[in-house]
Amino acid sequence: MVSFWQKKDEPDRPGSSRARDEGHDNGHPSDHEEPTERSRLLPQNNDQGYLSPDDPAVSPYNLWSVRALRALSLIALAASFVWWTFLLVSIFVSPPLMQSRGSGFFSFSYITLTIGYLVLGLLFFVVPSKPMTVCGIILAILLLVDMSIIVGIPQIRFEEGWVGIASVVWALIISVYQILQNQVVTRGKREEEERLTGREETRRSLREWLAVLIEIVVLGVMAFATLLFTATLILRARDASLEPIGKRYSVHGDTYRIHLACVGNRTEDPNEPTILVEGDYGPVEHTLQPFIDDAYQYGAISRYCYWDRPGFGWSDNAPSPHSAGMSADVLSEALALAGESGPWIVVSAGVGSLYSRLFASRHLLEVSGIFLIDPLHEAYLADIGQPNRGFMLWLRGIVSPLGLDRLAGALFRGRTREDRVIGRSAYQTGKFIKAKLQENLVAVTMTSAEVQSARHIQMGATPLVVISSGREMRADPEWAKRQEDLSHITNKLLSWDVVHDAPHEVWTDGEGRQVLESRLKDIVRASREIKS
Structure with missing residues (x-):
């Protein structure tokens, strides 16, 4: 009798006869019922009682x-x-x-x-x-x-x-x-x-x-x-929230926008050239444009325009792949949309010289002068297109959403939104890194072929000025040789100046600024003579 009551008080163990008889009430279907999420996956004749918590069946x-x-x-x-x-x-x-x-x-x-x-x-x-x-x-x-x-x-x-x-x-x-x-x-x-x-x-x-x-x-x-x-x-x-100076123009079938700005009033003289500025490695607003603006303020030039290459400054990134020639084409489109026309004197520095040379070769009748500041020779495109450089750019891009450098600059170094968009911290943004990666991917293929073609097409009578960094030429004889070669891209070299103590960014040196301003005036005069 005692054992009977003990049995009665004990819960129905899985697999017991009463559990089977009362399977529906205990959450177990009968033999004729469809299985549900509570259906037992253990054998129906399991009479062993409760399982150990470590049993794999307890899952x-x-x-x-x-x-x-x-x-x-x-x-x-x-x-x-x-x-x-x-x-x-x-x-x-x-x-x-x-x-x-x-x-x-x-x-x-x-x-x-x-x-x-x-x-x-x-x-x-x-x-x-x-x-x-x-x-x-x-x-x-x-x-x-x-x-x-x-x-x-x-x-x-x-x-x-x-x-x-x-x-x-x-x-x-x-x-x-x-x-x-x-x-x-x-x-x-x-x-x-x-x-x-x-x-x-x-x-x-x-x-x-x-x-x-x-x-x-x-x-x-x-x-x-x-x-x-x-x-x-x-x-x-x-x-x-930083509003661009100038305007953004939708280009390439309205797939992205290019920033373009022009400073100065148009003159009634159709022979008066406009300076078209192309930056170096970074945004033009942080490199060459401040010097050009000073020249404008001092009266050395009467009008100038500048733009941001795709991925730089206020411009959007372009679809991949994107070559220097494609950049020259969208610049042409943006100028047309803005109602701007030549004659142009293209002024550029470093790697930007490749872009301005391509623009000049595609606008032979509109470009009346080429002004190169310590320009990059196309022979160095192999360095830009190195695979290991491309991999590092890709890696930087992958981690760029974390914003470690930008956040540190904003929190501890006082970097402003101007620094991040068009200034010294612009190289940290994902847009800039993507643009440099695109530059790397096509440097030795598309861009190299485009620049070679541009050299064959370039009009020989276009006035040319080349100003080189003395430091760079002394440090690398090959660089000096390439600078001399670039002084022959047209047949009308006005001058090739080597500023002895100037760095690659020649305009940051006192003597360099004087030479640049003087040569700007010379090429503007030569441009007027050609068009008159």
Whole structure:
């Protein structure tokens, strides 16, 4: 009798006869019922009683809902990887309809973050934890802020386009999904433990604690990276409020915009030339334009125009691939849209000389003078196009959304929005890095062929001035030889001056400025004589 009451008081063990008789009430279907998410996956004749918590059969995978979530995560991972591949390719070659007017590195970063989050969730699928939920909520909040900035700031929304918006929205959806997945697996794990062991297992093995620790560390890194994304986007929103001097013009079939500005009034004299300024390595506003503006203020020239190459200053990034000749073409288009016409005297420095020479060869009748300041010879395009340089530019671009250098400059060095857009910190932006990567990718192929053709086409009677850095020529005899070669690109060399102590940026030296101003006046006079 005692044993009878003990048996009566004990819960029905899985697999017992009463459990089988009352299978429907105990969550077990009869032999004629369709299986549900609570269907036992263990043999029906299991009369062993409750299982050990360490038994592999005690798993949330027993539930159909949990297995379905895992399958959904795998599908999301596969879709994210395909999207990641497209974005990686678009950095080098822009697929149709995926043109980003910005760098494209932000989109790539968000999808990389999404893939990492999905992989982490799959690796530790059956080890859910509260810290993982908390980190996931933080990550989702930050991504929501990022999405709001990208969608809410017109300039950023224009640059990132639908690709950037879709990428951050997808990252946000996956972050919310991972939180829900964590909760569902936690509940399923608890239910299966109660069903198969008689109670919820609150203990964790050393392996589980290690898994939780790895989850927390990786999610903490992801949350910190997303926080940096947010801070960088805030800086970009701040920079977007800086209005350009001049105007942006939609070019190349309205796929992106080019910034162009002209200073000075048009004269009634059709023979009066306009100086067309091309910058060196960085934005023209930070390199050559201040000197040209001083020359304008002093009366050495009457009017000048300057522009930002694609990816520089206020200009958008161009589709990839993009060569120097393509830049010359969109400059022509922007000038036409602005109603500007020659005659032009193209003034450039360093690598910008390649761009101005291409423009001159494509506007033979409009260009009445070529003014080169320590110009880069086309022989050095091989250095620009080195594969290791391209890889480093790509790597810099990938980490650029973190904005470590820009944030440090803004917080500790007093860098302003002018510094980041057109100044000394412009080289840190993703747009600039993308432009330099594009320059690298086509330097020894497309750009080299274009410059060689330009040299054959260039009109021989065009006045030419070359001013070289004495320091550079003494440091590198090959550079000196190439400077001399550039003094023969036309048959009408007005002068080739070597400023003894001037650096590569000749206009930063006192003697260099005097020589530049004097030669500017000479080439303006020569231009007038040609046109008169």
